[in-house]
Amino acid sequence: MGRKIFAELGINMRDISHQNFPTAQQLIAQNSETYFNASVQDIQNALHELYGRQEISLQQLSATFRRGDLITRLQ
Structure with missing residues (x-):
């Protein structure tokens, strides 16, 4: 969800600050x-x-999260 919000704001995660945080909250x-x-x-x-x-x-799903496979696919 964060990536979608940052894309809409036109910023990266490292660029979030007190100046643009209210806009992110509003989105x-x-x-x-x-x-x-x-x-x-x-x-x-x-x-x-x-x-x-x-x-x-459930075991496969647990292993997928533990290994980070899903995160890798989502990136």
Whole structure:
């Protein structure tokens, strides 16, 4: 979600400051559901790339998070 907000603000995470934080808060207040739904879709797409259409067990999902595979795909 953060990447989407930063993209809309036209800044990087390291550029967030007290000067632009209120604008970021306003974007979150106005578009939180949109950001959330888009992020869920990004995660679903990344999991599909990792596992295809097969059913993912809780153990596989846990290992995916532990190894950082999902984060790597999302970046």
